[in-house]
Amino acid sequence: MLTRLVGYMNIVKTLCTNSTNRYLQGFASDSDIKNFIIENTEIVRKHNLTPEIHLRLFTPNCRFWHARPELWPFSDPFWAIYWPGGQALARYLLSNPGVSQGKRVLDLGCGCGASAIAAKFCGASHVVANDIDPVAAIATQLNCELNGLNPLPCDTENVISSEPEEYDLILLGDMFYEEALADSLHSWLNCCIQTHGTQVLIGDPGRAQFEGHGIRRLLRQEAQFELPKAVREENYGLTCSTVWRYLPEL
Numbered sequence: 533m534l535t536r537l538v539g540y541m542n543i544v545k546t547l548c549t550n551s552t553n554r555y556l557q558g559f560a561s562d563s564d565i566k567n568f569i570i571e572n573t574e575i576v577r578k579h580n581l582t583p584e585i586h587l588r589l590f591t592p593n594c595r596f597w598h599a600r601p602e603l604w605p606f607s608d609p610f611w612a613i614y615w616p617g618g619q620a621l622a623r624y625l626l627s628n629p630g631v632s633q634g635k636r637v638l639d640l641g642c643g644c645g646a647s648a649i650a651a652k653f654c655g656a657s658h659v660v661a662n663d664i665d666p667v668a669a670i671a672t673q674l675n676c677e678l679n680g681l682n683p684l685p686c687d688t689e690n691v692i693s694s695e696p697e698e699y700d701l702i703l704l705g706d707m708f709y710e711e712a713l714a715d716s717l718h719s720w721l722n723c724c725i726q727t728h729g730t731q732v733l734i735g736d737p738g739r740a741q742f743e744g745h746g747i748r749r750l751l752r753q754e755a756q757f758e759l760p761k762a763v764r765e766e767n768y769g770l771t772c773s774t775v776w777r778y779l780p781e782l
């Protein structure tokens with residue numbers, strides 16, 4: 533079934549409908565989930581924008597890539613993909629270490645955790661990875677270990693719309709993929725900036741939901757990266773991914 537990443541978003545939807553969290557509920561411990569991730573992903577380093585970072589991801593060599601979707605035991609396996617927005621963000625941080633060095637950083641919607649790992653590599657003083665999917669938090673911790681880092685704090689609370697904590701920098705890789713999520717993120721980011729003067733960096737490959745959103749005209753382009761051939765093929769012909777800085781007039 534999962535012959536390629538093309539069509540992945542649709543597959544993810546099917547997986548959600550069929551099996552929301554049923555496997556997760558049946559698991560005894562985090563270590564069972566860790567073992568499941570280790571057994572059902574492949575360590576990947578090449579063919580993306582950040583060969584410095586090793587990640588456990590879904591590839592055609594993984595059992596579930598070809599399996600019937602209803603056999604996949606979790607809900608959304610977003611964490612098993614290194615999304616083009618996150619790739620650009622992590623590439624930008626690694627190429628510009630001063631951006632995160634010494635900063636308190638939040639990677640919101642961390643997925644596999646690559647942007648958080650990049651910030652830590654660059655000397656961020658404190659990095660928190662946040663994702664509402666508890667499996668993503670475990671995958672991120674595994675990926676930290678894989679890259680020789682102590683596990684980063686991984687938070688699974690939905691912080692959007694709650695009182696913002698004090699961060700110097702918030703990273704958002706490929707987080708503008710749904711209109712409702714984009715709207716709530718936009719308002720919450722304004723709160724973060726107003727309350728703490730937080731800087732915000734967004735990585736996005738030009739998705740329609742992002743390009744059409746009101747936040748788009750309040751962004752300054754920081755960098756743009758051509759996507760490697762393999763990533764282009766896996767993402768419906770997207771060709772590049774951009775890092776934006778959010779500069780609202782509040």
Ligand SMILES: C[S@@+](CC[C@H](N)C(=O)[O-])C[C@H]1O[C@@H](n2cnc3c(N)ncnc32)[C@H](O)[C@@H]1O
Pocket residue numbers: 608610611613614615616617618619640641642643644645646662663664665668689690691692704705706707709713
């Ligand atoms: C498209 S993936 C991007 C993952 C990663 N940033 C990357 O670029 O590779 C979106 C991620 O956001 C997470 N997510 C969705 N809504 C969220 C929310 N309200 N708070 C935190 N994470 C959320 C999903 O679970 C998923 O892991």
